[in-house]
Amino acid sequence: MKINELDIPEQIKRIIVQHGYNQLYPPQEEAITAGVLNRKNVVLASPTASGKTLVAELCILKNILENDTKCIYLTPLRALANEKYEEFKKYRELTKSNGDKLEISLSTGDYDSTDEWLGKYDIIISTNEKADSLLRHKAPWMQQIDTIVADEIHLLTDQGRGPTLEITLTKLMKLNPDAQFLLLSATVKNADEISKWIKGIPITTEWRPVPLREGVFYDGEIQFKDGSARRILTETKKPAIDIALDILKQGGQALIFTQTRRDAVSYGKNISKVLSRKISTSLKKDLKTVADKILTSGERTGLSEILAEQVKLGTAFHHAGLNASHRRLIEESFKDGKIKILSATPTLAAGVNLPARAVLISNYRRYDPKSWSEEISVLEYKQLAGRAGRPKYDKVGESILIAKTSVEQEQLMGKYVRSEPEKIWSKLSIENVLRPHVLSTIATGFAYTEEDLYDFFSQTFHAQQYDFKMLQIKVKKILRFLFNEEMITMESGKLLATPFGRRVSELYIDPVSAVIIRDGLYNRPEKLTEVSILQLVSHTPDLSPKLYPRGKESEQLIAYASEHSSELIFKQPDPWNSMYSYEQNLDDFISEIKCVAVMNDWIQEITENDLLGKYKVESGDLLRLTQTAEWLIFASNQLARLFQHKDLIRKFPILRRRIQYGIKEELIELVGLQGIGRIRARMLHNAGLHKIVDIRKANLQSLVSVPTIGTTLAKNIKKQIEDKNPVN
Ligand SMILES: Nc1ncnc2c1ncn2[C@@H]1O[C@H](COP(=O)(O)OP(=O)(O)OP(=O)(O)O)[C@@H](O)[C@H]1O
Numbered sequence: 194m195k196i197n198e199l200d201i202p203e204q205i206k207r208i209i210v211q212h213g214y215n216q217l218y219p220p221q222e223e224a225i226t227a228g229v230l231n232r233k234n235v236v237l238a239s240p241t242a243s244g245k246t247l248v249a250e251l252c253i254l255k256n257i258l259e260n261d262t263k264c265i266y267l268t269p270l271r272a273l274a275n276e277k278y279e280e281f282k283k284y285r286e287l288t289k290s291n292g293d294k295l296e297i298s299l300s301t302g303d304y305d306s307t308d309e310w311l312g313k314y315d316i317i318i319s320t321n322e323k324a325d326s327l328l329r330h331k332a333p334w335m336q337q338i339d340t341i342v343a344d345e346i347h348l349l350t351d352q353g354r355g356p357t358l359e360i361t362l363t364k365l366m367k368l369n370p371d372a373q374f375l376l377l378s379a380t381v382k383n384a385d386e387i388s389k390w391i392k393g394i395p396i397t398t399e400w401r402p403v404p405l406r407e408g409v410f411y412d413g414e415i416q417f418k419d420g421s422a423r424r425i426l427t428e429t430k431k432p433a434i435d436i437a438l439d440i441l442k443q444g445g446q447a448l449i450f451t452q453t454r455r456d457a458v459s460y461g462k463n464i465s466k467v468l469s470r471k472i473s474t475s476l477k478k479d480l481k482t483v484a485d486k487i488l489t490s491g492e493r494t495g496l497s498e499i500l501a502e503q504v505k506l507g508t509a510f511h512h513a514g515l516n517a518s519h520r521r522l523i524e525e526s527f528k529d530g531k532i533k534i535l536s537a538t539p540t541l542a543a544g545v546n547l548p549a550r551a552v553l554i555s556n557y558r559r560y561d562p563k564s565w566s567e568e569i570s571v572l573e574y575k576q577l578a579g580r581a582g583r584p585k586y587d588k589v590g591e592s593i594l595i596a597k598t599s600v601e602q603e604q605l606m607g608k609y610v611r612s613e614p615e616k617i618w619s620k621l622s623i624e625n626v627l628r629p630h631v632l633s634t635i636a637t638g639f640a641y642t643e644e645d646l647y648d649f650f651s652q653t654f655h656a657q658q659y660d661f662k663m664l665q666i667k668v669k670k671i672l673r674f675l676f677n678e679e680m681i682t683m684e685s686g687k688l689l690a691t692p693f694g695r696r697v698s699e700l701y702i703d704p705v706s707a708v709i710i711r712d713g714l715y716n717r718p719e720k721l722t723e724v725s726i727l728q729l730v731s732h733t734p735d736l737s738p739k740l741y742p743r744g745k746e747s748e749q750l751i752a753y754a755s756e757h758s759s760e761l762i763f764k765q766p767d768p769w770n771s772m773y774s775y776e777q778n779l780d781d782f783i784s785e786i787k788c789v790a791v792m793n794d795w796i797q798e799i800t801e802n803d804l805l806g807k808y809k810v811e812s813g814d815l816l817r818l819t820q821t822a823e824w825l826i827f828a829s830n831q832l833a834r835l836f837q838h839k840d841l842i843r844k845f846p847i848l849r850r851r852i853q854y855g856i857k858e859e860l861i862e863l864v865g866l867q868g869i870g871r872i873r874a875r876m877l878h879n880a881g882l883h884k885i886v887d888i889r890k891a892n893l894q895s896l897v898s899v900p901t902i903g904t905t906l907a908k909n910i911k912k913q914i915e916d917k918n919p920v921n
């Protein structure tokens with residue numbers, strides 16, 4: 194089927210053809226034959242790179258241009274939302290029936306906002322969490338949404354984040370019963386079940402633009418699923434590296450998935466040793482430029498230096514400990530072929546679209562700080578394997594697991610290669626993830642009575658997969674909790690959220706976190722300091738990532754806690770008071786104190802490199818930790834207002850800024866300038882420029898003489914100050 198033959202407005206066809214698409218891929222044809230362009234709800238389960246996005250684009254654009262409606266496109270991650278936004282920008286030249294151009298917006302940020310401005314856009318690309326929060330704020334334009342696309346819907350089965358997607362879709366169905374739903378994923382076995390839920394049609398295809406060969410390596414040879422085999426030359430001690438070198442010899446790139454971050458780094462190190470001899474001088478020159486960029490963007494740490502060294506030789510590691518700019522540089526350099534072999538933890542597979550000719554799974558176990566290690570699911574394996582084969586570059590993709598014995602080789606063949614992914618199971622009944630959703634369903638008026646509430650939950654995917662009684666019991670229990678904590682009340686037979694409950698729902702925090710914060714604010718320690726507030730937010734289940742002590746660190750953290758004991762809201766557990774759960778409580782306490790200690794050092798301007806040395810906390814984790822803490826400090830401030838703790842209201846915003854930038858209070862004014870972060874603000878301060886007025890008085894030359902401030906930045910700072918306070 195050709196694009197030009199489709200029953201869609203001509204202007205859409207023109208843009209698509211201009212961008213080089215003429216013929217539809219088979220899965221796209223199937224979706225169209227099934228009626229996706231005639232408002233049929235569809236679950237499209239089709240492999241990686243089989244063109245699911247174009248199906249969504251055709252459907253969205255047709256609906257908007259023909260019916261003057263709005264669309265929301267949901268993705269699990271900000272990075273993916275950004276990627277889609279870039280892809281969709283080309284459609285801004287389309288003209289709607291009223292003569293206006295099509296408008297597209299990206300909404301992934303602030304969770305405490307109605308974002309009414311979004312109302313004027315035709316396509317809104319958002320993360321699942323942001324859409325959930327917009328629903329909680331009752332953004333009025335949500336009711337006008339007529340096309341809903343949800344990408345990567347295998348997330349439904351994820352214990353942590355699946356329920357948010359499930360509730361968001363349920364609410365959207367309830368709000369807009371006639372809207373069209375299109376659900377997409379590469380690894381869904383039970384598309385039929387999911388399609389029943391959305392009253393749609395399941396489409397499952399196995400079609401791939403680049404065929405995939407899956408196999409298992411053992412003893413110098415890869416055994417493929419189709420019965421063929423290939424011998425691999427042994428050059429190093431690691432089979433995954435030998436296979437990667439083999440792929441490189443054939444002109445391809447390889448992606449090695451490792452179990453831990455440390456493995457990813459050490460694989461990179463080992464690869465760089467052998468790769469140096471195999472790459473050209475001109476490539477080395479290009480790589481040197483990338484390495485220099487790594488060293489000059491963000492704070493320099495031991496980890497970024499190791500990364501730069503590897504990049505110089507054509508390899509790199511990629512994991513959640515890297516900061517965002519380094520991660521982006523690595524992804525771009527791999528995409529444009531400069532980095533030849535990349536070793537990564539599986540977080541990469543979920544986050545970005547980064548195919549390679551070969552995907553090598555060096556270890557089929559995943560690191561888990563609690564249970565140490567656990568085998569990855571078939572679904573996760575298929576997600577990793579699906580990355581193999583770069584359209585336009587590779588004729589075939591290969592995905593290889595590494596076995597240590599012949600028995601293991603057979604096992605892996607059976608468990609992963611020859612198997613289908615597990616079914617998608619709703620995780621809605623997990624109490625702590627269900628809790629905020631019960632509150633938000635009441636707070637946003639999706640249910641006014643207990644019956645309403647059960648009726649709402651009976652329309653979830655969970656209710657379709659399991660006996661509803663199970664969910665009902667959980668909902669009832671949560672309802673009792675919310676009553677007891679005064680987040681909901683009953684007024685003349687009507688279930689209503691109290692101002693506390695409503696605010697908690699809007700603030701997008703777990704009701705349990707809200708109770709901890711509320712009670713903590715009344716339960717002041719002897720001396721209320723930054724440490725107290727940092728502990729308050731670290732004590733909540735919402736703070737992430739959790740930091741675990743290493744080696745002897747526990748003792749040091751306990752010492753730290755006793756040093757600060759007069760500032761602590763939650764004291765060290767006492768073995769006499771909590772006999773049964775003492776060990777768990779102590780572990781939680783130590784891990785909470787670690788978060789406090791790290792963040793307290795951060796706001797004392799300890800460098801990222803020293804934090805890495807002292808606590809083994811990498812830049813990426815530090816960023817996530819400070820971002821969630823910042824949010825919880827904001828939420829605490831809102832609750833302090835609600836409960837009228839007037840004396841605290843000033844403290845929170847200051848600490849929030851300090852956490853955001855990693856600075857002492859005296860730098861807050863300076864970091865308000867664009868281009869000035871913690872390092873440069875400190876340099877300015879050391880040079881005697883403490884406030885904006887000091888900078889205004891200083892001449893350009895003295896600004897440029899401050900280390901880390903170049904001429905362009907100095908001019909830019911001057912301009913910002915003038916713009917803020919124009920001289921009359
Ligand atoms: N009909 C087509 N002709 C040529 N190229 C196409 C066609 N449809 C899609 N593509 C290209 O195929 C690539 C993969 O498409 P897409 O991103 O939609 O994959 P996907 O099915 O969403 O995969 P994933 O599960 O990895 O998200 C894109 O680069 C896209 O431009």
Ligand SMILES: [Mg+2]
Nearest residue numbers: 245246344377
């Ligand atoms: Mg996709």
